[in-house]
Amino acid sequence: MAKETKNTLRDSVYSALKAMIVTGQIPPGSRVTENDIAVRLNVSRTPVREAFNRLERDGLVTGRPRQGYVVTEFDINMFREAFEIRELLDGHATELAAAAATEKDKARLRAMLAECERLATIPDRTTREKFQELEVGIDLHRVIAQISGNAMLHGMLCGILDKCQHYVWTELLWLDEWKIARDEHAEIVDAICAGDASRAGTLARAHVRGSRDNVLRLLQAKSDYQNFLARAS
Amino acid sequence: MAKETKNTLRDSVYSALKAMIVTGQIPPGSRVTENDIAVRLNVSRTPVREAFNRLERDGLVTGRPRQGYVVTEFDINMFREAFEIRELLDGHATELAAAAATEKDKARLRAMLAECERLATIPDRTTREKFQELEVGIDLHRVIAQISGNAMLHGMLCGILDKCQHYVWTELLWLDEWKIARDEHAEIVDAICAGDASRAGTLARAHVRGSRDNVLRLLQAKSDYQNFLARAS
DNA sequence: ACACTCAAAATTGTATACAAAATAGCATGC
DNA sequence: GCATGCTATTTTGTATACAATTTTGAGTGT
Structure with a gap:
């Protein structure tokens, strides 16, 4: 799989999160908070937010205002x-x-x-x-x-x-x-x-x-x- | 055109920026900085950043690390x-x-x-x-x-x-x-x-x-x- | 026992401060 | 006059503080 992690934290977080979702380490339907990931990857919430934004655009997670993100369930x-x-x-x-x-x-x-x-x-x-x-x-x-x-x-x-x-x-x-x-x-x-x-x-x-x-x-x-x-x- | 602006600033900025690009108010090839837009729309840089992220994912702008964003030129x-x-x-x-x-x-x-x-x-x-x-x-x-x-x-x-x-x-x-x-x-x-x-x-x-x-x-x-x-x- | 209210906790949304990197312009040396 | 190197500026990248909102849960009254 093409690893295209640029040198920015945001891209690393994006790749890491995407890998976790795609491989099912974070199962579909489960709720994920920015803080969880931020702590887990030892970065601040900002790059995590941006990664989530992109993942939402990719359709891998869906997020509703002030209610967090959910890994998209594929029916x-x-x-x-x-x-x-x-x-x-x-x-x-x-x-x-x-x-x-x-x-x-x-x-x-x-x-x-x-x-x-x-x-x-x-x-x-x-x-x-x-x-x-x-x-x-x-x-x-x-x-x-x-x-x-x-x-x-x-x-x-x-x-x-x-x-x-x-x-x-x-x-x-x-x-x-x-x-x-x-x-x-x-x-x-x-x-x-x-x-x-x-x-x-x-x-x-x-x-x-x-x-x-x-x-x-x-x-x-x-x-x-x-x-x-x-x-x- | 379907206006789907949720109640968050980020979405407003996204819609506004997208409209400006799509209608050519910001011409293709021109460089746009987060600050310009933030000042112009009277919000902080954060929602602007997120809007840019989504636009980049849409392919409407391309951004390189620490060099800002450029409205995608469509050849x-x-x-x-x-x-x-x-x-x-x-x-x-x-x-x-x-x-x-x-x-x-x-x-x-x-x-x-x-x-x-x-x-x-x-x-x-x-x-x-x-x-x-x-x-x-x-x-x-x-x-x-x-x-x-x-x-x-x-x-x-x-x-x-x-x-x-x-x-x-x-x-x-x-x-x-x-x-x-x-x-x-x-x-x-x-x-x-x-x-x-x-x-x-x-x-x-x-x-x-x-x-x-x-x-x-x-x-x-x-x-x-x-x-x-x-x-x- | 059940429902309702209110407050506290959790979580995202936004703003801002600071750090890092790239660019541009100027000065200096050749 | 030109190139080179340095600094000052611009601009994004990241962290963090605070605000707004939703959820949760405890406590109280019926």
Whole structure:
């Protein structure tokens, strides 16, 4: 994941807070106060405030005047919305990337695929390694968007991926294998390397829909389970 | 334009600053200091800082540590990028809206069309009235995105529209008539009212491309003219 | 036991003071 | 005359003090 911490405290706090939220250390729905974070990171409230402001703009927290901040809870509906947009953006970015990719870009994409494959085939791998595989898999999409050459598209796609990242992670880590996703990634990269924009775009859109369905199925199962528990009590 | 000023100073400052930038009162490329704005709006630097932070996140200003803020200059390339994304989002939003619009929504869209028509046919109208026509025309797209039911899509589209608004305005205000845009808007609304999602989407995408070409032509002409001046001197 | 009031605690909103860094302008040396 | 280095100014970065508001909880009256 691209660490872009400038030298200012505000940016450090922003990165730190974002990481805590995205990785679920601060769970969705929990209330966070400026003071908590300020004390925890040993800085004053000012940089924390600014970090919160930016996170609110990112949609990762929501804050109401004089009532503090709450880590945004992502319900199934928001997830659907996000992936609907992601299908559009990712599909288009992949089309553009297929037309724009240089040899260096293609090598980079292939290297990421190889890294995924390596991480996937480690015997008795740890959670950390599964986590890394997911991370590289998501990063692949970021890099494709970057290759597309449309900086604004890249920025917006990164924003959406950040928002969904925690959910994708917490849900998908339950599975042991993502062979389908790996194969799909490989196909997309192939199409990009072949310069087949139309095919790359189609594959990318299908891939996003597939990921969405995967996570939705798990979210639904969890929801059903909780309903079952509630009814049983 | 939707005024969403909460009761906090920060939000007022944000709205005020955004309005000043979007309308070009603070021209692109100009440097703005926190103190200027603080004095101008008679508040302390704190809320101004936070407003700047949010504007930076919106992409309306760019700030580098200890060097202040600069109103983002939108070059032709960024404009192309923005409209490329807008075509995707607006097209999709319009498709969704055609499927989701209630009778009340349809009435609202038709009322906006009528308002455009009224403003366009005022004899000897002032710049203010031309300005209003453009504003309602852009708002139409915001409302369509809202009707789509995808809140995230709506938010992202509004962000892009804000970023482009100043450029669209300053360029298009040179023209006296936008009959083509008005006709296209009417067709789109018709398709939405008829529930024809596919046609509505296609029309919307074509409309965005048309608007883009209009503005690009003017931007290009201006650029050519400045090159001509530079070479003549 | 329940509801209502009021006060205290917690928390953000705003202002301001001070520190750190960058820029600009001036003076000095070559 | 030009470059270089230093200082003075400007401007943001951070901390902190205080104000405003919301929440919480205890205490009292019915």
